Amino acid sequence: MERNNLAFYDQQAAQWWDETATVFPLSQLNPLRFQFFDRYVPDWRGLQVLDVGCGGGYTCEFLAQRGAVVTGIDQSAACIAAAQAHAQSTGLAIDYHTGVAEQLPFAGDRFDIVTCVDVLEHVQSVPTTIAEIGRVLKPGGFLLFDTLNRTWQSRLLMIWLLEDWLRLIPQGIHDWRQFVSPEELTRHLQQADFWEVEIQGFDLFGRHPLSQLQTLWYYWQTGSLWAKFDDITQVFYIGMARKHGNSMSTG
Numbered sequence: 001m002e003r004n005n006l007a008f009y010d011q012q013a014a015q016w017w018d019e020t021a022t023v024f025p026l027s028q029l030n031p032l033r034f035q036f037f038d039r040y041v042p043d044w045r046g047l048q049v050l051d052v053g054c055g056g057g058y059t060c061e062f063l064a065q066r067g068a069v070v071t072g073i074d075q076s077a078a079c080i081a082a083a084q085a086h087a088q089s090t091g092l093a094i095d096y097h098t099g100v101a102e103q104l105p106f107a108g109d110r111f112d113i114v115t116c117v118d119v120l121e122h123v124q125s126v127p128t129t130i131a132e133i134g135r136v137l138k139p140g141g142f143l144l145f146d147t148l149n150r151t152w153q154s155r156l157l158m159i160w161l162l163e164d165w166l167r168l169i170p171q172g173i174h175d176w177r178q179f180v181s182p183e184e185l186t187r188h189l190q191q192a193d194f195w196e197v198e199i200q201g202f203d204l205f206g207r208h209p210l211s212q213l214q215t216l217w218y219y220w221q222t223g224s225l226w227a228k229f230d231d232i233t234q235v236f237y238i239g240m241a242r243k244h245g246n247s248m249s250t251g
């Protein structure tokens with residue numbers, strides 16, 4: 001079976017904003033992850049924000065509703081078309097582009113913030129992506145991200161349980177070998193001139209296997225998720241990295 005099958009996103013694009021779409025649970029992560037991101041950016045109004053791997057635009061619209069000036073980029077032209085159509089229907093001005101994270105079509109030192117959520121586990125090259133994000137960020141700008149660690153726990157939960165057994169996530173959407181550990185990511189960030197890095201577990205499923213099952217059951221019944229931030233980074237983790245320099249302030 002093909003792994004990290006990105007064609008899935010093209011196939012999903014037309015239904016991206018339907019509440020019954022396979023990808024729709026991704027939209028529910030934003031209120032949770034921004035509890036963490038807001039620690040570093042308390043006021044988003046007027047900030048130039050780039051969302052890398054924006055899909056059909058859940059995070060771009062979430063950011064635009066909070067007053068950010070938003071640009072989104074994704075490798076899937078179909079997702080970008082869906083994102084543009086939805087932004088038009090909601091009246092949000094978002095600048096969307098088709099393109100890859102490894103070669104961002106933007107001038108250097110342009111954005112105050114880059115968000116990259118649920119994407120680093122899919123890109124072809126994490127170091128190149130991080131270097132590109134570092135290039136387009138203003139000095140002192142923030143990269144805010146979440147991604148999957150490469151551990152036996154993430155393989156067990158994300159691949160075997162959620163993809164292969166319960167089929168809650170499309171089979172083949174992840175390639176476990178492409179997951180990146182917090183240590184590897186920190187090294188890439190430091191090499192790309194990010195001087196401050198903070199990473200915490202994005203504990204969607206709970207600390208204990210039983211509470212993981214409880215959360216899955218709750219999700220199954222209600223369609224909603226809960227999360228906490230802690231030191232458990234074995235599956236899903238969230239973080240902030242700040243580019244060297246200080247030409248911006250986030251209020």
Ligand SMILES: C[S@@+](CC[C@H](N)C(=O)[O-])C[C@H]1O[C@@H](n2cnc3c(N)ncnc32)[C@H](O)[C@@H]1O
Pocket residue numbers: 006009026027052053054055056057058059073074075076079099100101102116117118119122123124
């Ligand atoms: C799990 S989805 C996340 C979408 C969005 N960030 C969200 O959370 O709603 C992963 C997205 O990353 C995009 N993607 C994967 N590799 C990419 C790359 N190298 N450059 C740009 N986008 C990429 C996919 O097309 C897909 O839309």
